[in-house]
Amino acid sequence: MSDLDQQHPLELDAPRFRVRKPxxxxxKQGALDDAARVTAALGGFVRDFSRATAAHMEACVxxxxxxQACHFYVTTxxxxxxxxxxxxxxxxxxxxxxxxxxxxxxxxxxKPEVTIEELEExxxxxxxxxxxxxxxxxxxxxxxxxxxxxxxxxxGMFQAGLVPHELWAVAERAKREGSPLGATAKVLxxxxxxxxxxxxxxxxxxxxxxxxxVTLSSIEIMKYPQSIVAMAKVLNHAKASWxxxxxxxxxxxxxxxxxxxxxxxxxxxxxxQAAIACGAKTLVxxxxxxxxxxxxxxxxxxxxxxxxxxxxxISEFLAENIRNGSIRLKQLGTSLTFHDPCQIxxxxxxxxxxxxxxxALGAELREMPSTGDLNWCCGGxxxxxxxxxxxxxxxxxxxxxxxQVEDTGAETLATSCANCRQTFDDGQAHFHWDKxxxxxxxxxxxxxxx
Amino acid sequence: MDLLSFARGPALxxxxxxxxxxxxxxxxxxxxxxxxxxxxxxxxxxxxxxxWRAIVGGMIPKDEFRNSTTLATSNAYLYHVGLAVIVFGYLxxxxxxxxLTGLSWPPLPAAVAYMAVAVTFVSLLIAxxxxxxxxxxxLISSFDDYFSWFIVxxxxxxxxxxxxxxxxxxxxxxxxxxxVPVALHLLSVELLLIWLPFGKLAHSFLVFISRGxxxxxxxxxxxxx
Ligand code: SF4
Ligand code: SF4
Numbered sequence: 001m002s003d004l005d006q007q008h009p010l011e012l013d014a015p016r017f018r019v020r021k022p023x024x025x026x027x028k029q030g031a032l033d034d035a036a037r038v039t040a041a042l043g044g045f046v047r048d049f050s051r052a053t054a055a056h057m058e059a060c061v062x063x064x065x066x067x068q069a070c071h072f073y074v075t076t077x078x079x080x081x082x083x084x085x086x087x088x089x090x091x092x093x094x095x096x097x098x099x100x101x102x103x104x105x106x107x108x109x110x111k112p113e114v115t116i117e118e119l120e121e122x123x124x125x126x127x128x129x130x131x132x133x134x135x136x137x138x139x140x141x142x143x144x145x146x147x148x149x150x151x152x153x154x155x156g157m158f159q160a161g162l163v164p165h166e167l168w169a170v171a172e173r174a175k176r177e178g179s180p181l182g183a184t185a186k187v188l189x190x191x192x193x194x195x196x197x198x199x200x201x202x203x204x205x206x207x208x209x210x211x212x213x214v215t216l217s218s219i220e221i222m223k224y225p226q227s228i229v230a231m232a233k234v235l236n237h238a239k240a241s242w243x244x245x246x247x248x249x250x251x252x253x254x255x256x257x258x259x260x261x262x263x264x265x266x267x268x269x270x271x272x273q274a275a276i277a278c279g280a281k282t283l284v285x286x287x288x289x290x291x292x293x294x295x296x297x298x299x300x301x302x303x304x305x306x307x308x309x310x311x312x313x314i315s316e317f318l319a320e321n322i323r324n325g326s327i328r329l330k331q332l333g334t335s336l337t338f339h340d341p342c343q344i345x346x347x348x349x350x351x352x353x354x355x356x357x358x359x360a361l362g363a364e365l366r367e368m369p370s371t372g373d374l375n376w377c378c379g380g381x382x383x384x385x386x387x388x389x390x391x392x393x394x395x396x397x398x399x400x401x402x403x404q405v406e407d408t409g410a411e412t413l414a415t416s417c418a419n420c421r422q423t424f425d426d427g428q429a430h431f432h433w434d435k436x437x438x439x440x441x442x443x444x445x446x447x448x449x450x
Numbered sequence: 451m452d453l454l455s456f457a458r459g460p461a462l463x464x465x466x467x468x469x470x471x472x473x474x475x476x477x478x479x480x481x482x483x484x485x486x487x488x489x490x491x492x493x494x495x496x497x498x499x500x501x502w503r504a505i506v507g508g509m510i511p512k513d514e515f516r517n518s519t520t521l522a523t524s525n526a527y528l529y530h531v532g533l534a535v536i537v538f539g540y541l542x543x544x545x546x547x548x549x550l551t552g553l554s555w556p557p558l559p560a561a562v563a564y565m566a567v568a569v570t571f572v573s574l575l576i577a578x579x580x581x582x583x584x585x586x587x588x589l590i591s592s593f594d595d596y597f598s599w600f601i602v603x604x605x606x607x608x609x610x611x612x613x614x615x616x617x618x619x620x621x622x623x624x625x626x627x628x629x630v631p632v633a634l635h636l637l638s639v640e641l642l643l644i645w646l647p648f649g650k651l652a653h654s655f656l657v658f659i660s661r662g663x664x665x666x667x668x669x670x671x672x673x674x675x
Binding site: 052 | 514585659
């Protein structure tokens, strides 16, 4: 165990995975001095700047509308949670040092220099209060991708060593052990053995060749192992030639969430190489939102060329196999409401897949008022659920979701993201709410027609 | 050289030159950066269509946000449309543009233009009031926001002062009946042209780029904009 594990041990029995509450209000890593941190933060921010990011940095008209789309502002009415404000020091530094009129801003001192105090203050805004859900982009009259910019700001914050400890610790552990939650290859193998035994289901691991390679989220491995069984059941039912591979099974990407681009790449490359090694034509991602963003939309860019296989979220895989008749389902006959994981629907474009599945299950879909690509985030995405001091804020945001779910009056509540699911489980415990979040994959697995 | 000749001559050309150079420079700030090559398998390749959908669709607020944004959006509509009516529909402006570019079109009735002035005037004041009183807007507003507001309001105010005595209809005289107010009005417009590319008024051209890029990205992913 590293020092870090002792300082911030994982609380495996807690309602959600997390490390013990750190005492510091503003967290710092490494030994950089203040000036070096400020320089590193800006350097990391602009390093991956593209034409589109520059356009978004330039375009804001300060209309304030984005506040109305953000669950953290709407539930607190605190102006500091206005989405674009979360980027203020980065905008300031951009104008002064990188924008087209940087020389003018510097000479006339139109924008003051960013200070370490500001960056420390903004740690909460860049991490605790942004789930990178992208809802603000939908309201912004200029179409600014604030979530994308927050992602770049996190690159800067990581370089500066200004990441909330819990998120940093989880990312560091993922880098060191291959899993943020201790689901190492050895742990996975043991789990698979007992799950296969207990449930009498075949779960292939390390087959040399397969058409489909399946990946998992650590949250499933450690907290929702029945998801692995469900995954195996549906793939076996569809008679797929498939396997898990111990050199590349972990689909979560805490390098991406914390802001370490190199760690992000390493995580993605493991899965990519595993897929290539077994000659897979399709890589199936688990019920995890950010894993979809990381591999489906960013994976090929990490690889540097198009991937030699398709990447599908499990809901897309299910919808496709239901469509072609490989998966046949019994009728569920209940009413159901679906919580869209932001990274799969709004930011991923796979909004219709779960709806096809729900229709095939014969469930009466009761949509929440703002749904699909305009859904409200559960409040726990973007790594926020790992951050202790964000709990109160997150619970407030969660209240929107609870109200929406209640208003539908649906009997069943389902989603297709294990991170949303643990956020719901935690919210359920906190509010003593009587609704339980179900997994769409598990609903399918439980209702396969024999 | 009297004030009017200055406003119609060197000041006008200088301001147009600055407008052009500033716009080019600002756009260069964006386009000098490489567009990131995206190797992910696109769900759709109709990126241009996606960009246009976002540009045009962005003008219509989404139902989901109607409750929270109707007031601010309607007001923004009022002064945007109002300004367009005044600039392109008021007879003296049509003459002015014709002198400058050779292009002309039939003006709107004076009454419509005066109505637009009144609506825009009130609407801009409401916008300023929002900015000064709404906690979110107060927090995020900078010098640019207030200065840009002033720079837009100024031509409206000087223009109103130049309305009297009434402009004789029929032909465009070389010398207006009240040269000084007209000169001041022209100078205030020139100030706007000079400031436009440097501050937030640049959204008049940045809106196409920013919305378009998001629209293309969403089309690629098969997501809605
Ligand atoms: S991405 Fe989501 S959480 Fe972040 S500022 Fe925008 S609306 Fe708020
Ligand atoms: S909605 Fe868009 S333009 Fe308006 S303040 Fe927010 S980011 Fe800026």
